[in-house]
Amino acid sequence: MTINGIDIDFKITKISDAEKFETAIKNLAVNEQKARLKCNDGSLVTALKSSIEVIQIFFVEATGVNVLAGCDDLQFAKETYDRFLAEIEEQKGKYID
Secondary structure, eight states: OEETTEEOOOOTTSHHHHHHHHHHHHHHHHHHHHHHHHGGGOOHHHHHHHHHHHHHHHHHHHHSSOTTTTOOOHHHHHHHHHHHHHHHHHHHHHHOO
């Protein structure tokens, strides 16, 4: 799988990858809550940074690779996350009934 031009050895059909993915999804809610707590100062910059960091953590936990290293655009980060989920759904559709 290629994400942001980075080749990643990830297939949702591999048990080890599926386990990492499931863990990352579970941790996503916890990390989102932590990010919200950081945003209590009302700063847009803090909110953007925290939201990008949540998605970066997700990718590292799910794939072992920070495909968003240096990212400073929340829209780009979310679109990358959405493309990743779409690719996983496509893989699941091919091999899992």
